[in-house]
Amino acid sequence: MSEQLRKLDRMVGTWRLSGGAEGTIRFEWMEGGHFLLQHVDLVQNGRRVKGLEVIGHERPFGAAPSEEIKSRFYDAEGNTLDYVYEVHDDGTLTIWGGEKGSPAYCTSKVSEDGTTVTATWVWPGGGYETVGVREG
DSSP: OOHHHHGGGGGOEEEEEEESEEEEEEEEEOTTSSEEEEEEEEEETTEEEEEEEEEEEOOOTTSOOOSSEEEEEEETTSOEEEEEEEEOTTSOEEEEESSTTOSOEEEEEEOTTSSEEEEEEEETTEEEEEEEEEOO
């Protein structure tokens, strides 16, 4: 596991979200520790969003792992969304929609005590803020 991917360990667990999106997200490591899985069950703008995101370094058959942390989100309606994760030295996480530098992105940060996460989603013409509280 890369050092950058290891920094996402603070997300492991279940979070109850409120604000612009409400519901739960749950992070767990896939066996082997190469991928972080995010289980999503939210309501955002009156629409239910349920799905699974697989986060890690891409590693095509026979190739070395990618430098960037990438993900693909699969939702219950059959949609797929791709993201690039950028973990900053100050603990802030930027999740870029599609590719790094995209106008659609999220910035988030877990509190020092690990009990809350704040996130701001931005895209052309919209966005929202949410707060997550760790359950259990």
